[in-house]
Amino acid sequence: QVQMTESGGGVVQAGDSLRLSCAAPGRTFSGYVWGWFRQAPDKEREFLGATSWNGGRSIYADSVKGRFTISRDNAKNVMYLQLNNLKPEDTAVYTCAADVRVMSTATYYQQHGMDVNGKGTLVAVSS
Numbered sequence: 001q002v003q004m005t006e007s008g009g010g011v012v013q014a015g016d017s018l019r020l021s022c023a024a025p026g027r028t029f030s031g032y033v034w035g036w037f038r039q040a041p042d043k044e045r046e047f048l049g050a051t052s053w054n055g056g057r058s059i060y061a062d063s064v065k066g067r068f069t070i071s072r073d074n075a076k077n078v079m080y081l082q083l084n085n086l087k088p089e090d091t092a093v094y095t096c097a098a099d100v101r102v103m104s105t106a107t108y109y110q111q112h113g114m115d116v117n118g119k120g121t122l123v124a125v126s127s
Contacts, residue, residue: 004096009121012086020081020121022096029053033099034072034079035114038092038123046092047110051079052103059106086125093120 008020022034035050049060051070058070072079079096097114 004098004116004118006094006096006118006121009094009123011124011126014087014125014127016086016125018083018086018123020083020094020096020123022079022081022118024077024098029077029098030074031100033101033103033114034070035097035099035109036068036070036081036094037097037109037113037117038090038094039120040089040092043092045095045113047106047113048081048094049106050099050103050109050114057103059103061106061110083123086123088125088127091124093122095120 004022004024006022012018031053033050033052036048037045038048039045047061048064048068049070051058051072055072067084069082095118097117099114
């Protein structure tokens with residue numbers, strides 16, 4: 001099973017940008033769909049976006065489309081989530097995840113999640 005670790009979270013101000021990283025040390029994630037979720041206090045987990053194993057296709061939740069961008073570097077076994085124009089409502093624990101199946105839809109991932117999940121990194125946005 002692929003183990004995943006997030007980093008890059010922190011406390012920022014509204015309007016700032018942040019880049020989160022997700023690594024799978026010692027394991028390959030070739031063929032896996034990788035994605036990002038977040039969970040704010042007292043809210044359900046929210047799917048943010050996913051990218052195919054070669055980075056050729058990406059999907060995003062409507063709530064973050066245009067502000068968040070996913071990229072990955074398979075040679076380094078790392079995936080990134082670029083967060084731009086952050087808002088206080090973006091405050092949450094951000095988690096990366098991986099799924100061995102063919103990429104599905106945002107609705108599917110919102111309902112079912114992915115196979116493997118990291119423990120998350122906290123992003124706190126102050127107004």
